[in-house]
Amino acid sequence: MDSSRLRIISLLLLLLHFLFINLSIIESAPERKLFREYIGAEDKNVRFSDVPINPDVDFHFLLSFAIDYTNTASPSPTNGDFRVYWDSANLSPSQVSAIKAKHSNVKISMSLAGDTVNGKHNVYFNPTSVNTWVANAIHSITQIVDQYDLDGIDIDYEHFVSDPDTFAECIGKLLFYLKQNQIVLFTSIAPYDDDSVKPYYLALWRKYGHLIDYVNFQFYAYPKGTSVSQFLKYFDTQSSNYYRGKILVSFGTDGSGGLSPENGFFKACSSLSKEGKLHGIFIWSADDSKKANFKYERQSQDFLASQ
Structure with a gap:
């Protein structure tokens, strides 16, 4: 074998060696945990910049909400014509751009629907037809995504007139x-976990679960005073319902139910983390957390960064 061919073989072996090292580094890099927070639903003048952001987690804001609604009747959908209902004065496109420029780990989603409009009128899912609703939703949502430079979308319908298959x-x-x-x-x-809601999301998950990256399960909708053991059972139940989904655990800072930080939320998170089941935490909501100076946002992100 001549010397030029030996040099080529040696070079290829060297390249393969470096490729193997790089792949080993990539494979061994720990997965960053995800923290998410809903913001803007209650118009309490909360800005992105008010919320503490830990650089060692992936951080998602969820703008609350874009709503398919008109006040002409009840229930009163606009058949897929979504409009911005979050606090657009304080959570504007320029402020989206500013917070993403300042924090490279921040991404921003918008959440669709929610519970009510201004705490008064239920937001219903009630399309006239699948094709019309989808066409209108694609058009209106794409416009909002482009205007605000958003990264994701969250589905938070809680009231339904249509059947589960139509929703799915x-x-x-x-x-x-x-x-x-x-x-x-x-x-x-x-x-x-409510019988008026569950069939809709399970129908969606069965057919289109492969398109859904995260399940923001509202564990704060369980009764107040939930214990750690009860919480872990609830988590296992929902992991079975949304099989192979990334179930995010949650609590509310609005005085709602579920397992609170004071009563063992982070103890439950530690148990899940040891079993490799903790994908992330989300909080409802920044609007309510402002009065406590976002102490639970700091605690949650510090906990995730330590795992």
Whole structure:
């Protein structure tokens, strides 16, 4: 074998060696944990910059909410014509740009629907047809995503007139289009354990779960005084319902139910983390946390960064 061929072989072996080292580094790098927070629903003049952001976690703000609603009747959908209902004065496109420029680990989603409009009128899912709703939703949501430079979308419908299959088809086709055309990077749903809600999200998960990156399960919708053991059982139940989904654990800072930080939330998180089940934490909401100077946001992110 001549010397030039030996040099080529030696060079290839050296390249393979460095490639193997780089792949080993990538594979051994720990997965960063995710922290998410809803913001803007209650118009309490909370800004992105008010909320503490730990650089060692992935941080998602969820703008609350874009709503398909008109006040002409009740229930009163606009058939997929979503409009911004969050505090757009303090959470504007320029402020989205500023917080993302300042913190490279921050991404911003918008959440669809929510519970009520201004705490008065329920937000219903009640399309006239699947195709019309999907076409209108794609158009209106794409406009909002472009205007605000958003990264993701969250589904938080809580009141329904249509059947579960219609909900699954409408939302599933919307998510497919948004991801297929790279309009959003990631998607999530925000179900909770109520018989009026559960069938809709389970129908969506069964058919389109592969399009959903995170399940923002509302554990704060369980009764106040939930214990650590009860919380862990609830988590296992929802992990079974949303099989192979990334279930995020949660609590509310609005005095709602579930397992609070004072009563063992982080103890439950430690148990889940040891079992490799803790994918992230989300809080409802920044609007309510301001009065306590966001102490639970700091605690949650510090905990995640330590895992």
